[in-house]
Amino acid sequence: MSETSMSQALVANNLPIPGAIGSLDAYIGAVYRIPVLSAEDEQALARRYRDEDDLDAARELVMSHLRFVVHVARGYNGYGLPLGDLIQEGNIGLMKAVKRFDPDVGVRLVSFAVHWIRAEMHEFILRNWRIVKVATTKAQRKLFFNLRKSKQRLGWLNAEEVRAVAADLNVSEREVMEMESRLSGRDIGFDMTADDSDDHAPPAPAAYLVAPEEDPSQAYERTDHEENQLELLRDGLRALDERSRDIIRRRWLDADNKATLQELADEYGVSAERIRQIEANALKKMKALFAA
Structure with a gap:
């Protein structure tokens, strides 16, 4: 779902959207005007969806929590990815959460959905943050997000901090140092410089990498x-x-x-x-x- 289609979804549900339909700001403004459900209404809607397969009830549960997805997405602004794309992925996680939500467990939907929302955003970040994936296993993904948070606070980690992170996440110090190296790297074009007219730019890897x-x-x-x-x-x-x-x-x-x-x-x-x-x-x- 693009920024435009997210806004169109609100229109289809007779929800007012100020300004241009294709505006992300308009979308965010509209979802923050959707009323928050009480615990009783949330329970009633969840039971209607679970017991009667009422899609209108599911839609209302999703719509009332779109503001929370925006809130979570803003926490990932530092990864350099479009906020609209993060919101889109988070909305997918929200819909998955609504589908699996059990009202009899005794927790609010927002507490259950946050894990699904973050999971979809994390997958999107790992797919798009680098050309080459920085994390492929579950342990590496956990290390990626926890280590990046620590690096934003501490900068480069010293030996003591590496040991602390390794002990906290139950991984080896070598894995922490390897992930820190990946986080510090950047993508480089293989066969051209950023500006072909720049005579002083360093040569592209294609000029010196050997291909036996x-x-x-x-x-x-x-x-x-x-x-x-x-x-x-x-x-x-x-x-x-x-x-x-x-x-x-x-x-x-x-x-x-x-x-x-x-x-x-x-x-x-x-x-x-x-x-x-x-x-x-x-x-x-x-x-x-x-x-x-």
Whole structure:
């Protein structure tokens, strides 16, 4: 949902929007004018949605909490991503929370939804903050957000602070230092400078990074080696008897439909152990050819 479509959603629900429809400020102003639900109304709407699948009740629950999404999104302004996009992702988390909310647990929707809202925003930040992902595992994501918060307060971490962060988040000091290095890095264009007309700009990585696979001699050597290995494989198969060759081909070379020992045993009328022995002997002969 874009900034415009978020505003249009409010229009579709007969909610007044001041100013231009496509304005993020207008959207924020409108959602802050939506009344906050009382605990009793929230419970009633949640039960209507859960028990009767009442989409109007779900919509009202979502609309009444849009202001909270804006509040959470503003807390991530320092990541350099558009506020409208953060709000959009947070709204998705809010809708997921409403879908899973159980009014019988005894907590307000806002307390339950905050985790879903933040989760969607975190995923968006990690997908878009760098060209290369800075965090891929759950532990790294937790470290990313906690460490960035600490760095904003402390700047570069000293050895004692690294130990404290590692102990607090239950990770190694090496992981803390590696994540700090990622946070301090920046994206660089591979094949051009920020301004091609700047004669004093440093060279782009394409000018000095080595690509061995592009070297003609190495490419030829690699291709020749691969062709030689294929020819040895063909020679090895030709040296086998027909049954052994069929077993090796179906056990090792048919990647999409690999036969089992029992399937081959049933086909040849012998035991699975006998098929295994034939396979082992055939591989031994082929390995000897490769080693020669």
